[in-house]
Amino acid sequence: MSNMTRRSMLSKGIVGSIGAGSSILPMFAAEKNSPAFQRLKVLVAGGHPDDPESGCGGTIARYTEQGHEVVILYLTRGEAGIQGKSATEAAAIRTAESLKACEILKARPIFAGQLDGATELNSEQYDRIFKILQAERPSVLFTQWPIDRHRDHRAASQLVFDYWLKSGKSVDLFYYEVEAGMQTQNFYPTHYVDITSTESRKRQACFAHTSQLPETTWYRMHEEMHRIRGLEHGCRMAEAFIRHNQSPDTGLPGL
Numbered sequence: 001m002s003n004m005t006r007r008s009m010l011s012k013g014i015v016g017s018i019g020a021g022s023s024i025l026p027m028f029a030a031e032k033n034s035p036a037f038q039r040l041k042v043l044v045a046g047g048h049p050d051d052p053e054s055g056c057g058g059t060i061a062r063y064t065e066q067g068h069e070v071v072i073l074y075l076t077r078g079e080a081g082i083q084g085k086s087a088t089e090a091a092a093i094r095t096a097e098s099l100k101a102c103e104i105l106k107a108r109p110i111f112a113g114q115l116d117g118a119t120e121l122n123s124e125q126y127d128r129i130f131k132i133l134q135a136e137r138p139s140v141l142f143t144q145w146p147i148d149r150h151r152d153h154r155a156a157s158q159l160v161f162d163y164w165l166k167s168g169k170s171v172d173l174f175y176y177e178v179e180a181g182m183q184t185q186n187f188y189p190t191h192y193v194d195i196t197s198t199e200s201r202k203r204q205a206c207f208a209h210t211s212q213l214p215e216t217t218w219y220r221m222h223e224e225m226h227r228i229r230g231l232e233h234g235c236r237m238a239e240a241f242i243r244h245n246q247s248p249d250t251g252l253p254g255l
């Protein structure tokens with residue numbers, strides 16, 4: 001973690017203050033219907049169906065509630081994620097679950113066409129992601145933190161990072177965490193979002209991934225994370241992020 005503490009970030013106005021709806025950024029402060037409102041396009045990338053939802057579903061819900069556009073990019077369709085099902089069957093089930101989750105979060109899904117458990121990092125895949133992201137022209141990027149036990153999470157992180165570099169680092173890049181300690185590791189947040197008001201929608205979106213048994217397994221971990229990050233931030237429940245420190249110096253856009 002950098003030497004910048006949360007206290008110093010607060011004094012610099014980088015981190016939102018306590019309480020849902022609080023913000024230090026003009027574009028977020030502007031009401032949806034006011035002329036000052038600037039609609040952001042937020043793109044959240046993840047290796048599998050359920051990663052963007054579990055890592056930042058509460059933040060996504062806050063963005064869409066504020067009238068911003070959110071696109072979720074799934075690198076794979078979770079082909080390897082259901083025991084006893086073929087890749088095709090699992091992909092169909094998990095695609096349907098993703099569509100439902102996106103509907104709950106009011107986000108638009110995109111599937112990048114890689115295979116769960118066999119993601120590739122090569123020039124063809126870097127080019128493919130670059131084209132997808134270039135066509136979307138996001139104004140804020142979120143992706144998985146690169147130090148993670150799952151190769152597909154690492155792949156998603158690297159592919160988005162490569163786009164960000166090639167596109168001139170012109171938008172904010174944030175990393176999110178999933179199953180802290182188990183999957184994401186060495187994650188020391190720089191930014192927090194109070195999700196107390198949107199956790200219920202996050203929960204619904206995560207629970208849409210029925211095949212992944214969220215209620216008895218990984219969502220419990222995320223509930224613990226919400227509380228710990230909430231304690232760190234000074235609210236009941238929070239999600240945490242690491243902002244790439246070469247992002248444009250604007251803080252967390254919209255929040």
Ligand SMILES: [Zn+2]
Pocket residue numbers: 047048051150153
């Ligand atoms: Zn995953």
